[in-house]
Amino acid sequence: MQPEISDQILYSFLIGGSCASSTTTTTTRSSFYPFAMEDTSSQDKALATTLRKHREGERMRRERINSSLNKLRNLLSCNPKTDKATLLAKVVQRVNELKQQTLEISNENVPSETDEISVLNFENCSNDDGRIIFKVSFCCEDRPDLMQDLVETLKSLQMETLYAYMTTIGGRTRNDLVVVGNKEQHSVESVKLLQNAFESLLERSNQSVMMGHGGGRERSKRRRPLDHIKRV
Amino acid sequence: MQPEISDQILYSFLIGGSCASSTTTTTTRSSFYPFAMEDTSSQDKALATTLRKHREGERMRRERINSSLNKLRNLLSCNPKTDKATLLAKVVQRVNELKQQTLEISNENVPSETDEISVLNFENCSNDDGRIIFKVSFCCEDRPDLMQDLVETLKSLQMETLYAYMTTIGGRTRNDLVVVGNKEQHSVESVKLLQNAFESLLERSNQSVMMGHGGGRERSKRRRPLDHIKRV
DNA sequence: CTGCACACGTGATCC
DNA sequence: TGGATCACGTGTGCA
Numbered sequence: 001m002q003p004e005i006s007d008q009i010l011y012s013f014l015i016g017g018s019c020a021s022s023t024t025t026t027t028t029r030s031s032f033y034p035f036a037m038e039d040t041s042s043q044d045k046a047l048a049t050t051l052r053k054h055r056e057g058e059r060m061r062r063e064r065i066n067s068s069l070n071k072l073r074n075l076l077s078c079n080p081k082t083d084k085a086t087l088l089a090k091v092v093q094r095v096n097e098l099k100q101q102t103l104e105i106s107n108e109n110v111p112s113e114t115d116e117i118s119v120l121n122f123e124n125c126s127n128d129d130g131r132i133i134f135k136v137s138f139c140c141e142d143r144p145d146l147m148q149d150l151v152e153t154l155k156s157l158q159m160e161t162l163y164a165y166m167t168t169i170g171g172r173t174r175n176d177l178v179v180v181g182n183k184e185q186h187s188v189e190s191v192k193l194l195q196n197a198f199e200s201l202l203e204r205s206n207q208s209v210m211m212g213h214g215g216g217r218e219r220s221k222r223r224r225p226l227d228h229i230k231r232v
Numbered sequence: 233m234q235p236e237i238s239d240q241i242l243y244s245f246l247i248g249g250s251c252a253s254s255t256t257t258t259t260t261r262s263s264f265y266p267f268a269m270e271d272t273s274s275q276d277k278a279l280a281t282t283l284r285k286h287r288e289g290e291r292m293r294r295e296r297i298n299s300s301l302n303k304l305r306n307l308l309s310c311n312p313k314t315d316k317a318t319l320l321a322k323v324v325q326r327v328n329e330l331k332q333q334t335l336e337i338s339n340e341n342v343p344s345e346t347d348e349i350s351v352l353n354f355e356n357c358s359n360d361d362g363r364i365i366f367k368v369s370f371c372c373e374d375r376p377d378l379m380q381d382l383v384e385t386l387k388s389l390q391m392e393t394l395y396a397y398m399t400t401i402g403g404r405t406r407n408d409l410v411v412v413g414n415k416e417q418h419s420v421e422s423v424k425l426l427q428n429a430f431e432s433l434l435e436r437s438n439q440s441v442m443m444g445h446g447g448g449r450e451r452s453k454r455r456r457p458l459d460h461i462k463r464v
Numbered sequence: 465c466t467g468c469a470c471a472c473g474t475g476a477t478c479c
Numbered sequence: 480t481g482g483a484t485c486a487c488g489t490g491t492g493c494a
């Protein structure tokens with residue numbers, strides 16, 4: 001990447017160095033040169049202007065970089081005096097979190113080809129308020145009365161829908177439900193109740209599809225649902 | 233921020249400067265000094281070690297920063313040779329996008345107290361594939377047959393649900409639907425069709441609630457839906 | 465005073 | 480060539 005071997009050293013003061021001294025006003029600094037620079041040949045002048053352009057270019061570059069860094073400080077709502085290093089580390093962490101969140105929401109909610117059920121209880125929801133929370137996900141053929149069937153199933157289990165995310169594409173549907181029940185009526189064991197209830201719901205779904213449409217539906221319309229709306 | 237006024241210039245070569253010269257191997261550079269440095273007093277030695285520590289510290293700092301920058305290059309899946317400036321600009325843009333996405337999904341999907349409808353067509357979805365996409369959002373009282381009613385409404389309009397995000401809390405429900413129709417049957421004007429259809433759907437909803445429950449439902453169970461599950 | 469973080473100007477490098 | 484970017488070592492201020 002870099003010249004790791006070049007031990008050649010060019011002494012910058014020969015052309016007016018002095019490494020760090022910030023004067024935002026572009027003062028002509030030739031008078032400060034400690035040694036004989038009276039022989040200002042045209043070559044030296046050209047080199048001086050080259051260096052000046054270089055210097056100002058670098059300044060602009062640093063400004064652009066720091067501008068973005070300040071924007072990131074605001075976006076992450078952290079102290080304006082946060083170090084560059086820790087700030088960038090936080091940015092990496094945050095981008096990872098956000099990517100995973102949107103990926104969970106967008107990418108996994110695609111109806112699968114085969115019927116599937118998954119039930120689990122939310123361990124990380126440890127509010128001791130007498131409620132217990134489960135997440136139910138399933139894929140099956142779509143049918144008009146599926147939603148009502150779903151609502152009645154939950155009602156029979158004495159559970160409420162906290163939120164639902166559902167995707168329907170080309171006759172297949174995928175539903176992710178977060179449901180909540182009272183702890184007096186439900187425990188971790190209710191996972192099995194939910195599993196059984198939704199298994200029979202899927203069986204009913206298959207039967208109804210078989211009778212209603214003869215089992216054959218066109219699949220050509222299927223697409224990935226969010227590709228047209230938002231990217232991952 | 234910086235000393236904008238200090239015009240005082242310290243010539244670094246007085247203590248062995250030469251501003252830039254990359255030798256990753258920490259060679260003893262005293263032999264390169266162009267002027268009389270033979271009087272290596274203890275002060276000079278101490279200063280030399282100070283400078284060496286300073287130099288190495290800066291190297292470590294740069295390493296930390298560049299490490300995070302490389303991670304960000306991977307996270308944004310852009311060219312490994314992307315400039316720092318443009319990379320950081322892209323990071324700012326990406327973080328903004330991701331923040332808005334999760335905010336749309338998590339925070340806005342809370343049922344409002346009053347009944348509301350909003351219909352708009354997706355301008356930014358410019359796929360020229362003969363389909364036109366709308367987003368419908370509405371809040372109303374919940375009822376068991378709402379979903380079926382919704383499905384039938386869309387079917388009567390010859391539209392398909394691309395995806396739906398629905399939240400139900402304490403008897404109130406908020407639904408965000410992305411629906412798609414054929415361009416031969418629909419245009420931007422179909423916004424009004426959708427608006428009318430969902431207005432009558434909400435009217436039916438209110439009537440059914442009035443008749444079924446006498447209009448009074450307890451609201452004490454209401455909570456913000458996602459506070460228990462994921463942070464914003 | 466020690467350590468840490470930043471801005472600066474410069475040489476080298478790439479297109 | 481020239482413009483743009485990088486790593487480097489240093490000066491300087493802050494805790």
